Structures are given as C-alpha cells and as structure tokens.
Amino acid sequence: MFEHHMRLTKEQQAILDGEKGETLSKVMETLIRYGELFGAKEMVPVTSEYNHLVTSFGLKAMGAVYELMDTLIEAGAVSGQKFSVDPKPLDSNVPANFIQNIVFNHFMYTRQGEYEAQLKKLGLLSENAFTCTCYMDAVGNVPKKGDVLSWSESSAVVYANSVLGAHCNRNSGIIDLMGSIVGYVPYFGLLTEEGRKADWIVEIKTTKKPEAQLLGSAIGMKVMEDVPYIRGLDKWLGNELNDAACTYLKDFGAATASNGAVGLYHVEGLTPEAAETGDALVKPDARVYVVDDAELQRVYDNYPIIWKNKDAKPKLCFMGCPHMSLQQLKDWTEKIEKGLKESGNDKVLIPTVFTAAPGVLKQFESTQYYQRLKKTGVILSYICPLMYMNNPLSGKMPVITSSNKLRTYTSARYYTDDEILAQLTKGGR
Amino acid sequence: MKVFKGRMVVPGSVTAEAVVSHGGLNTLASFQKALQFGDKKATCGDQNNPDLYGKQMAGKALCLPQTIGSTTGGLVIYCACSLKRQPACMLFSKPIDSLAGAGVILADVWLDDVKMPVVDSLGEEFLEYVKDGMQVSVGEDGEVTVE
Numbered sequence: 001m002f003e004h005h006m007r008l009t010k011e012q013q014a015i016l017d018g019e020k021g022e023t024l025s026k027v028m029e030t031l032i033r034y035g036e037l038f039g040a041k042e043m044v045p046v047t048s049e050y051n052h053l054v055t056s057f058g059l060k061a062m063g064a065v066y067e068l069m070d071t072l073i074e075a076g077a078v079s080g081q082k083f084s085v086d087p088k089p090l091d092s093n094v095p096a097n098f099i100q101n102i103v104f105n106h107f108m109y110t111r112q113g114e115y116e117a118q119l120k121k122l123g124l125l126s127e128n129a130f131t132c133t134c135y136m137d138a139v140g141n142v143p144k145k146g147d148v149l150s151w152s153e154s155s156a157v158v159y160a161n162s163v164l165g166a167h168c169n170r171n172s173g174i175i176d177l178m179g180s181i182v183g184y185v186p187y188f189g190l191l192t193e194e195g196r197k198a199d200w201i202v203e204i205k206t207t208k209k210p211e212a213q214l215l216g217s218a219i220g221m222k223v224m225e226d227v228p229y230i231r232g233l234d235k236w237l238g239n240e241l242n243d244a245a246c247t248y249l250k251d252f253g254a255a256t257a258s259n260g261a262v263g264l265y266h267v268e269g270l271t272p273e274a275a276e277t278g279d280a281l282v283k284p285d286a287r288v289y290v291v292d293d294a295e296l297q298r299v300y301d302n303y304p305i306i307w308k309n310k311d312a313k314p315k316l317c318f319m320g321c322p323h324m325s326l327q328q329l330k331d332w333t334e335k336i337e338k339g340l341k342e343s344g345n346d347k348v349l350i351p352t353v354f355t356a357a358p359g360v361l362k363q364f365e366s367t368q369y370y371q372r373l374k375k376t377g378v379i380l381s382y383i384c385p386l387m388y389m390n391n392p393l394s395g396k397m398p399v400i401t402s403s404n405k406l407r408t409y410t411s412a413r414y415y416t417d418d419e420i421l422a423q424l425t426k427g428g429r
Numbered sequence: 430m431k432v433f434k435g436r437m438v439v440p441g442s443v444t445a446e447a448v449v450s451h452g453g454l455n456t457l458a459s460f461q462k463a464l465q466f467g468d469k470k471a472t473c474g475d476q477n478n479p480d481l482y483g484k485q486m487a488g489k490a491l492c493l494p495q496t497i498g499s500t501t502g503g504l505v506i507y508c509a510c511s512l513k514r515q516p517a518c519m520l521f522s523k524p525i526d527s528l529a530g531a532g533v534i535l536a537d538v539w540l541d542d543v544k545m546p547v548v549d550s551l552g553e554e555f556l557e558y559v560k561d562g563m564q565v566s567v568g569e570d571g572e573v574t575v576e
Contacts, residue, residue: 037530062504172531
C-alpha cells in the first residue's frame with residue numbers, strides 16, 4: 001500500500017482498502033496520488049447531475065485506454081453519473097475522398113464501435129450526448145453555480161467554471177471518469193476559494209470588439225495556467241450573459257485553454273463571480289497584461305502557416321471547434337446570405353462544414369434558418385473537426401477555419417470571421 | 430556540470446540526452462501524430478513549439494516548464510507509456526500541471542512494466558541552463574544532474 005497524507009472518510013478509506021474490490025481500490029489510489037501532487041488534503045463529493053468526458057474516439061493507438069475501460073467495466077466500476085462525451089470523429093456528411101475514408105475507417109478509428117459500446121456500459125447519457133458543448137440547453141448537461149464537477153474537455157471545463165460558476169479542475173481524460181466512479185474528487189486548485197482568485201489583470205484597450213479567438217489565444221499564451229481577471233471586455237459584450245455573450249465566451253475560453261492552460265477566467269461586470277465579488281477576486285500581487293490592437297495583430301501575425309503551398313486554394317472550411325451555438329448558426333446563415341447576395345454567387349465558394357451538437361442541430365432544423373443555410377451549400381455535421389484533420393492526408397489539405405483551437409492542433413489555417421466570410425462568399429476579395 | 434533539486438513525482442533513476450521546451454508542452458499536439466502513425470521516435474508534431482517541433486521525444490530527458498492544451502493530455506501520456514514511446518524522464522521547472530500529473534500517475538498505477546521518472550519544481554534556472562543534447566541524470570532523491 002502506498003503512503004498518503006489525505007484525510008479520508010470511512011467510506012473512502014474502505015474503498016482504498018479494497019473492500020469494494022481491487023480495481024476500485026486502484027481508482028481511489030489514482031485519485032489520491034493525483035490530488036496529493038497538488039496539495040489536496042481531502043476528497044469532496046461530486047455534486048453535478050452529469051459528468052462530461054473528453055475521450056470520444058476509437059483511435060487504434062489508444063489500446064491501453066480501452067483495456068483500462070474493460071477492466072473497469074468487468075469490475076463493475078462504472079460511472080455513478082450519466083455523462084456526455086466529446087464529438088464523434090466520423091460523419092459521412094463531411095466531404096472525404098476515397099482514400100480518406102479508407103484511412104478513417106480501416107486505420108484510424110477502427111475501434112470506434114467497440115469504444116462507443118464501452119461508453120454505453122460506463123454510463124453514456126444518450127446517443128445524442130456526443131459534443132464538446134454539452135452545456136448548451138439543447139444538450140442538457142448544464143451544471144449549477146457552485147456544483148463540483150469531475151469534467152474534462154478543456155473548452156467545457158473553462159466554460160463551466162467561468163460562465164456557469166461551477167467548480168472543476170482541468171481534469172485529464174480517464175481521471176474524469178474515475179472521479180465519477182467513486183463519486184469524489186480531490187479538493188485543490190479551482191475547487192478552492194483561493195484557487196479561483198486572479199493572478200493576472202488583463203486590460204482590454206482595443207478600438208473595436210476583439211476577435212474572441214485571437215483574444216483568447218493571446219491571453220492563454222501570456223497567463224498559461226493562471227486565472228486572468230479581464231477588464232474592459234464588458235464594454236464590448238455588455239453586462240448580461242445573453243446568447244451573444246455566451247457564444248463569444250465559449251470561443252474565447254476555448255482559445256485560452258488550447259493556447260494556454262486556462263481553466264477559469266473572470267470578466268469584470270459579466271461572469272458570475274466577477275459580477276458578485278468584483279476586484280476582491282484579484283490577488284494583491286497580480287500582474288498586468290494590456291491587450292490593444294497591436295498586440296492582437298502581433299499574435300495573428302505570429303501564427304505559423306504550415307501549408308506546403310501558402311497560396312493554395314482552400315479545399316475545405318471548418319467552423320465550429322468548439323461546436324457552434326444555435327445563435328451562431330443563425331448569425332452565420334444571415335452573414336453568408338448577405339455575402340453571397342453582394343457577390344452575386346448562389347453558393348459558398350469553398351466546401352464548408354458547420355459543426356454543432358446533435359441537439360443544437362435538431363433545434364436549428366426546426367427554424368426557418370435551416371433551409372436558408374442549406375441553400376447556400378453549407379454542410380451541417382456533429383463531427384469533431386480536429387479528429388477529421390489529424391491524419392497525414394487531411395493534414396496536407398488546405399483547410400481554413402476561424403477556430404484557434406483547430407489551428408493549434410492541426411494544419412488548418414486561421415482567418416478571422418470576416419476573412420472567412422469573404423473567402424466563402426467572395427473568394428477572398 | 431550543475432545539480433538541481435526538485436520534487437520526485439514518480440520515483441526512479443535514469444540518464445538520457447536532453448530535449449528542451451521553453452514554452453508549455455502541448456501534449457496532444459506534440460504526441461498525436463507520433464502515436465497514431467507508428468513513429469517510435471515520438472517526433473514532436475506541435476507546429477507552435479519552435480523548440481521541439483520535429484525533434485525526437487521518445488527515450489529523451491524531456492525538459493519543460495509544464496504541459497498545456499487539451500485535457501486528453503493525461504491519457505496521451507498514458508498511451509505513449511503503454512506503447513513504449515514515452516520520454517526517458519520528464520523534468521518540469523514548475524510544479525507539475527494537472528494534465529501531466531494525471532498522465533504520469535495513471536501510467537505508474539495502471540501499467541506494470543513502465544518506468545518514467547518524473548521530477549517537478551526544478552526552478553527556472555534549470556530550464557535556462559539545460560540545452561538540447563546535454564546529458565541529464567535523475568537520481569532517486571529528485572536530484573537532477575546536467576552535464
């Protein structure tokens with residue numbers, strides 16, 4: 001037995017001692033050792049209704065994960081909560097050539113079916129629970145303020161902490177599930193009052209509303225894993241967490257978490273803890289980072305372009321990493337229609353895929369926008385664009401996106417929303 | 430030669446050649462292609478990391494401040510270990526982050542035949558001093574010797 005210094009309840013100690021079997025004992029050991037690395041002195045109950053897991057893909061290379069899942073299932077160590085999970089990697093709606101289809105189905109995601117069957121046994125919420133934006137109303141995994149979570153998925157964790165006021169560490173895949181299996185998570189970091197205080201003040205001094213993805217990227221690279229308190233953004237977003245503000249914060253947060261390791265940010269006058277507590281959230285020794293137009297331009301100019309031919313004509317455009325909101329789908333429908341009308345084109349000039357949660361897509365289909373967007377040639381999908389892009393064939397394709405997260409993990413080239421719109425409707429002019 | 434003292438996160442001793450990332454190591458971006466397409470050298474695929482991009486990570490003393498990015502990070506480390514494509518050791522200048530911490534603990538608890546010593550909190554001076562190609566030795570007590 002390993003040595004530990006955590007105060008455990010009788011129930012937790014019994015699990016660790018093996019009273020519920022060797023596998024559960026190892027799950028508890030993992031959580032204790034993980035927590036102790038960060039100074040956790042106790043475990044606290046997970047209080048959210050549902051969990052969210054990051055691992056949604058049956059990649060052949062992840063055999064060790066599937067073996068571990070089998071070990072858990074065989075021992076009856078399944079999740080105490082139902083959970084949503086990140087998006088599926090495959091969708092026949094998304095354009096792929098013959099060879100890509102062979103690579104996806106016969107080399108990369110050969111264990112997809114097997115893994116989805118494991119997820120069902122472990123506690124998958126529903127067939128439609130595959131999305132990185134599980135916190136959308138249409139999906140239904142919306143934690144309450146103060147809830148303690150065992151979630152993973154960097155963009156979902158940062159959203160749950162910052163916009164919803166839930167309490168969750170940036171848990172890794174597998175750890176997410178283990179917290180839900182025993183019903184406890186180690187108490188440290190973003191679960192504590194001190195851990196939620198800001199290490200940085202970020203002052204927004206731009207002359208126009210900053211691009212969400214660029215601003216998030218700049219802040220992520222600067223503060224890394226620290227907590228930023230952002231001043232001056234409410235000037236552009238307002239003081240109400242409406243659909244537009246939440247959509248902005250979704251994309252902004254995802255960028256802070258992929259170009260850095262931000263798990264929580266506060267926006268003065270807008271996000272729940274900042275609105276309630278204000279400056280008291282800022283640590284006395286907080287450092288200051290000023291973001292102006294020049295700083296955002298610097299960040300943009302420094303994004304590497306790793307296309308072999310930098311002037312290649314884009315073959316595909318992905319929008320929706322993280323998955324788009326209903327509001328975004330509606331807004332983009334209008335923007336594309338307007339752009340096409342101005343240029344005299346009927347359909348988008350680059351094959352374009354908008355991705356969103358299955359529940360959001362269903363909601364969108366019931367609106368009048370659905371047929372309008374369809375007419376422009378845009379394809380809708382529930383896929384994870386990142387999973388589509390992560391292979392040498394797709395990597396060689398000139399793909400464009402306004403997602404900083406997709407840009408970070410793949411060869412996709414970043415353009416601002418306005419630039420993407422010009423490319424789709426006017427060929428870049 | 431210089432000796433640095435850190436906290437032993439996963440015990441063990443090893444000597445290996447250093448590869449150094451001065452910025453946060455994006456675990457998913459760095460390892461994903463190596464894991465998916467059979468690259469036993471685990472060549473770093475992170476285009477945003479000019480220090481490491483295109484360099485071998487498997488079997489090296491991976492020196493870094495911390496890891497960043499996707500929360501698949503821990504299971505990526507776990508899978509790299511299971512496929513024997515992990516670094517010889519991971520040496521963090523800062524206290525380890527939650528994703529790398531999860532990955533190295535998962536590997537230590539659930540994989541039987543994997544040893545990857547991990548030391549954190551080695552200090553900023555460690556990353557300033559260590560350079561690619563230097564010999565790095567990790568002792569059982571968390572002492573890291575760079576020469």
